[in-house]
Amino acid sequence: MKHTAATLALSGLLAFTAAGCAITRDQSTVGEYVDDATITTRVKAKFAEDPAVSAMAINVETLRGTVQLSGFAKSAAEKNQAEKIARGTPGVKGVKNDVVVRP
Template identity: 40%
Template sequence: MKTQPDYSTNKILAASCLAAVLGLAACQPEGQAEKAGKKVDKAIENVGQKIDQTTEKTEQKIEAAKESVEQQSEKAGASIDKAAESSNDALEKAKKQIDQAISNSEKRVDAAKDSVVDTSKATGEYLDDSMITTKIKATLLADDFLKLAPIDVTTVNGIVKLSGAVDSEQLVGRAIGLANSQEHVKSVQNELRVKTSVPSKQ
């Protein structure tokens, strides 16, 4: 919006000058009055030109100020947009880092769970194998025919291995049968051998 300059002061000044010149002209002879009139016209013309120049300069300053304000507003808007974009990028980056950290934590938890399950399973199998071995040994010691036989018993994952020496094939079969009858036994590996009889000297 353009601000119109205040012409009232300039008009009063021009009127005062005109009155002064006319007053002087009235005191002069008639030839002098014509000269005074020309001076008055010239003075009014100069005042008008000065008013026009002042008005033009004022309008130029107002336009320049408006342009400066618009440029500063555009710069401020661009800075705000850039700051907002930078903040969004930072938030997006932080979100990705948080998601990655959560994913890594979940993987670690899953790995720890698997490790605990594997350990528990291995421990359970070890306990089962120990129990199987203990029961078979107790059963062999309780048997009237095998209690004195030196039979070794080992168990791995439910698979029992019998080793040692017995007096006959029948005792080998009896030992295998007793081992197979125990709970949780998957199979029996026979490494028992029959003792060779030494002929007695006569």
């Protein structure tokens, strides 16, 4: 019995410690994380549908509704189209376009 109680106490302590570390200043809440993941998925799906944008060459990351684009585009037109798509995606608050044009 003591072994089981000790195991449960340790498990509870580890869960409490892990949960305590999960939410600190400057980190997203669970809801924000889910929203950001949804936005990222939507932007990537729109990239895949657009023949002018290479979904494989442009990376998408979202934090608190701001989408960051990175990677490489074959032209300024592709870079601009990627930004336009991202800005037109529901839930996007802002776009940081760090895509580099490399022919």
